[in-house]
Amino acid sequence: MANEFDPVTLRHTLHQTPELSNHEALTARTIAAQLRQFGFHPATDVGGHGILVTIQGAAPGPTTLLRADFDALPIEEPGSLAYCSQHSGVMHACGHDGHTAALLAVAAELRHTPPARGTVLLAFQPAEETGEGAARMCESPALTNAQIDNVYAFHNLPGFSQHQIVVRPGTFACASTGVAIELYGKTSHAAYPERGISPASAMTGVLHTLTQLPDAYPDANSLVTLVHAQLGEPAYGVAPGQATVMATLRSDDNACFHAMKADLIDKVNTLAARAGLTVSVCWHEPFIAAENSTHHTQHVVNAAQSLGLAVHRLTEPMRWSEDVAEFLARWPGALFGIGSGEHHPQLHNPDYDFPDAILPTAKALFTALVAEHHGCITG
Template identity: 95%
Template sequence: MANEFDPVTLRHTLHQTPELSNHEALTARTIAAQLRQFGFHPATDIGGHGILVTIQGTAPGPTTLLRADFDALPIEERGSQAYCSQHPGVMHACGHDGHTAALLAVAAELSHIPPARGTVLLAFQPAEETGEGAARMCESPEIANVQIDNVYAFHNLPGFNQHQIVVRPGTFACASTGVAIELYGKTSHAAYPERGISPASAMTGVMHTLTQLPDAYPDANRLVTLVHAQLGEPAYGVAPGQATVMATLRSDDNACFHAMKADLVDKANTLAARAGLTVNVSWHEPFIAAENSTHHTQHVVSAAQSLGLAVHRLTEPMRWSEDVAEFLARWPGALFGIGSGEHHPQLHNPDYDFPDAILPTAKAIFTALVAEHHGRGTD
């Protein structure tokens, strides 16, 4: 029965057996097995290890998709809880185990009290951390060919009071990407540097270009962070012939984000050509901005208020990224936050653990949104 499901136990099970993006086979099997226990027939291997459950109401109506992610991070856990990660160097440091447990709690309730009208889709998504999973699920025929009216997802947010619902119409989370700029010249003996082609000057030019790049776009929030640079090898007898610069680019505006990327490529090519170098620019872990519909943001506010939950309205977007943006770029909806605690350990830290106390809050707001769009059937 649905009321026998314990989301806390399930979350702890997932927390003990975390899997990296694109390797979530065991996690997917665990989720699918639980859904089958509820009486559902989940579609599996959607866009990788993704899972989709379709729940029909008895009358015609809209289609609402609720999404949770379930991949982990390459971080060594430093916790004292009994259910710490059993996989060395891998942990649920972002709370995706909690996001999944909350959506399974929703599934448990909907198996008992289905929607009265329309269709509810529950999407369990892999590979969020690398920015790949949502796009692949959206492009799968099981989802791409469906007319979806509403999309909702949440992320737990340390730094906000527990159970507080965090909203923002428009951009909720920024676009971001990693970029690696590789410059190739020719090595030579350090005594005869003129016989080689050093990328040193172009490398410093690339680094300067990156730090100055945001200045060209004053009408949007934008940020470039240099994360790594390497010139040649640590050998005193060799003049370098290769250099790499790595950075992350962020913006709250997708148009600005794409313009920054194009501008960077043009400038890198120009610097390389002037120095007689070849250049390779590659992009890693790309995310577009998560843009919320004003209408759906208000639905989240109304659901929160109906449950007596405090609502916090962000004045600017979260700087991090969330690939549920791919769903929101195709269909209207809202990504919102649920406070994990004002002093809760931060995301992507080795001491982080999803707070079980907010699982009922996440379930309640999801089910309130389903009831608002679809009504409630009978037990």
């Protein structure tokens, strides 16, 4: 029976037991157990809690990797759902439970109707939210020397009509990173500031540098958002000896993004040296831009049209980041969106819940892509 697996039930199970990035042991066990129940022999602990299933076709042919993520977020779920999170302070607020349930539905179908030719890899990926999981999986022995012809993944997208397929050749989601800049001088009595080394004016220089940074790269869409700043301590008697500035940097162009980061380090070092300060610059949660091949984007469009699904072509990339970019930097493919509903709560909102109605859409689209590359799947 092809339909005995119910992805909605599985999705609700995952939703009840969300786990933060790098702590997804239980979720990984649930996924692996389901795959074994289908008769597969999944490779586990692939680059952390990652899971990889290899499905061989009867004849030689191309290799296609389909990827879903499965980590959750440090957000408290209000508790109105029957299947709401049982883990305090953690919830599936980005729909990764749905992405994984959809890929398990693909696995359920492929066990009965394997590809006619070539190989299909199903990659279940941990630690997407922190930008670590994809690179670790790609660098794991299971994938590091793999020859992959096609990579596909989707993200559900609130704000777009339900079931609409959202595509963009080139950059789909931006590169981004957090940066923490620490300036160290020397405190002194506030009555004698000249006896210390205050980072105050260098700090204003750093703030200015950050906000002006994208202006040097007019050919790319770049954005710097200041997120936190702190100077000294709230004590009237003390001239400050330390400052912290935190920001996020984004760009739709990987080359520009790297140049912007190098430029920032140069300018911050110059400001610190001029003021006699020492400085540290730390990068956090780095993501490269997710770049789609035109060819694979067209495959997604073809698959959507074959299913009668509406296609929306983005004029600009998403400003957020997706670490499937690491797969797409190594092998060609496409990340696409599936609309969650125009008025659906936004990703990372506490009232967000993955719309189960799009599970069959995601499964059908993935299956149609497999059919395009590997021959018709019947059954």
